[in-house]
Amino acid sequence: MNESKQVLILIRTCPYGMASAGEGFRAIIGLAGMEIDTHAVLVDDGVLVALKGQLPDALGMHKLEDAFSQLSDFGAKLYVHEPSLTERGLSADDCIPAEVLTDDKLRELISQVDHVITFN
Amino acid sequence: MIIGFLLRTGPYTSQNVDTCYHLAKRFLAKGHGVRMYLYEDGVINLHKEIKSPQERNVPEMMTELAKAGAEIRACGTCARFRGIRKADIIEEAKQAGMVVFAKYANECDRFLSFGF
Amino acid sequence: MENLYLITRSTFERTAWKLAARLAKSGDTLCFIQDAVLAVKGPVELAGKLSELESAGVTVRFLKEDLAARGLSAPADKVINYDGLTELIENAKRIIS
Numbered sequence: 547m548n549e550s551k552q553v554l555i556l557i558r559t560c561p562y563g564m565a566s567a568g569e570g571f572r573a574i575i576g577l578a579g580m581e582i583d584t585h586a587v588l589v590d591d592g593v594l595v596a597l598k599g600q601l602p603d604a605l606g607m608h609k610l611e612d613a614f615s616q617l618s619d620f621g622a623k624l625y626v627h628e629p630s631l632t633e634r635g636l637s638a639d640d641c642i643p644a645e646v647l648t649d650d651k652l653r654e655l656i657s658q659v660d661h662v663i664t665f666n
Numbered sequence: 667m668i669i670g671f672l673l674r675t676g677p678y679t680s681q682n683v684d685t686c687y688h689l690a691k692r693f694l695a696k697g698h699g700v701r702m703y704l705y706e707d708g709v710i711n712l713h714k715e716i717k718s719p720q721e722r723n724v725p726e727m728m729t730e731l732a733k734a735g736a737e738i739r740a741c742g743t744c745a746r747f748r749g750i751r752k753a754d755i756i757e758e759a760k761q762a763g764m765v766v767f768a769k770y771a772n773e774c775d776r777f778l779s780f781g782f
Numbered sequence: 783m784e785n786l787y788l789i790t791r792s793t794f795e796r797t798a799w800k801l802a803a804r805l806a807k808s809g810d811t812l813c814f815i816q817d818a819v820l821a822v823k824g825p826v827e828l829a830g831k832l833s834e835l836e837s838a839g840v841t842v843r844f845l846k847e848d849l850a851a852r853g854l855s856a857p858a859d860k861v862i863n864y865d866g867l868t869e870l871i872e873n874a875k876r877i878i879s
Contacts, residue, residue, distance in 0.1 A: 551772050556878070558798070564782060569674070569706055572743075576764025582771060589801055629804070653805055656785065661777040662878045663672055666798060667872060681816045681848075682790070688847075692868045778788070778877050 551660040552583040557592035558666040561610045562602055567595045570665030571613050578622040585655060586617055587647065589627040592665075593634060596626050596641035615642045627652055668699035670774030672767075674781040676707035677724035682780040683711050687727045689778070690736055700736035701770040704759075709740040709748060712755040725756050732758030739766050783841075785810045786874035789818040793828050802878065803831045808839030811870060813862070815845040822849070822856045843870070 555574050561567040570586070578584040588595050600611040617624045624644040631637055631646075638646045647655065656662060671690065675682045690700045704711055716725050732738050739762035740755060752761055771777065787802035787810065799821065802812055812835065814821045821828055822844060832842050844856040846863040855861075862870065871877060 553771050558801075559782070565706060566674075566781060569744075572764065573705070573767065577768050577771060580765060580768035580772075582768055590797070649804055653807065656805070656876070656878070660876065661670075661771060661774070662779075662876050663771070663777060664779040664781060664879045665674075666781045666879070669871065685790075685816060688864050689868060689871070692864060696868070698872075776871055776874065776877060778871070779879050780790070781879075 550582050552585070552658065553577055554585045554587055554656060554659040554662045556662055556664045556666075557586065557588050557595060558590040558664065560591040560594045561600070562605060562607055566665040567592065567610055568608065568613070571610065573663070573665070574617065574622050575620045578617075578620045581621075583659075584622040585625060585659065586614070586622055587625045587627065587652065587655070588644070589630050589652075591630075591634075593626050593630045593636065593641070596624070596644055597636065598640060598642060611642055625652075625655070667775045668701060668773055669693045670770045670777040671700070671702040672777070672779040672781075673702060673704050673708040673711065674706045674779075676710035677716065678718075679707070680782075683708075683724055683727075684722075686778075686780060687731065690731050691734070694731065694734045694736060700731065701774055702731070702736055702738045703762075703767045703770055704738065704740040704744075705767075706741070706744050707748070709745045709750055709755075712738070712740050712759050713750060714754060714756045729756050729758050732756070741767070783809060783811055783870070783874045784876075786870050786877045787812045788877055788879040789814050789821070790816040790879060792817040793821040794823075794825055799828060803828070803835060805878075806835055806840045811841040811843060811874070813843040813845065813867065813870060815848050815867070817852075819844050819848045819852060819854055819856075822854055
């Protein structure tokens with residue numbers, strides 16, 4: 547195999563309504579588990595994935611807040627897009643620990659990776 | 667050059683599989699490698715029992731790509747969650763885990779994602 | 783080309799185009815395919831943003847086959863076919879959808 551690529555996974559949808567965030571999580575740990583530098587970025591409605599206080603038990607679904615809180619254990623890094631939070635009346639304080647990205651910081655991160663893979 | 671595709675939607679529901687087919691066909695004709703990882707409902711595109719009278723046949727389109735050199739793999743977990751067995755998918759493709767998805771991310775020069 | 787932003791969903795129904803519009807910089811390309819070719823019709827907010835981006839050095843393209851399928855058209859110099867899209871992908875460092 548060639549030297550490892552750097553991959554940015556973009557999660558763009560709200561959790562639970564669509565499986566995208568959960569399936570994106572599986573992709574992130576799959577990549578990180580293979581020693582790929584994996585950056586998980588929550589943008590648009592995807593920022594809801596990081597919101598604290600999720601109670602999906604009544605839906606019979608796994609709590610994505612907990613799953614994404616554990617990303618660093620798998621060697622992946624979590625980021626949240628600040629303008630997407632602001633648009634939704636949220637702030638980093640409402641979220642699980644994640645690096646906050648402005649548009650400039652997100653642009654810079656994109657410029658450092660080989661692939662951007664989207665879960666929308 | 668090797669071009670990777672992540673396809674997350676099924677046949678006859680979204681145009682995604684058609685877009686992937688038209689692009690992949692051209693990349694193969696230009697001598698590029700193609701790797702396609704079918705994820706979530708994307709695995710259904712490989713179901714060999716799909717019948718489509720008077721319409722384009724998606725698994726046949728996938729077979730055509732594979733015969734022209736595309737490597738096509740379907741997420742095994744996604745297939746199980748949709749009741750698709752190994753024997754249900756076209757012979758030119760296989761089920762494979764996230765290890766293969768990671769391998770594709772590493773070996774591809776370009777990577778396209780098609781979702782919702 | 784640095785980044786190719788590939789937009790696939792209706793620009794009226796969905797807001798996926800907004801992230802591309804806010805991140806795209808000189809040297810990037812925004813390409814509208816599938817239902818996103820509706821971008822030729824708006825919304826107004828998008829039309830304004832696209833001309834702004836073009837002045838800033840961003841290239842805007844629409845996929846011919848998807849326009850034609852929907853009975854839509856775009857200025858000829860902004861229309862590419864599947865072969866053209868293949869080239870855009872070859873020439874982009876990364877593709878963002």
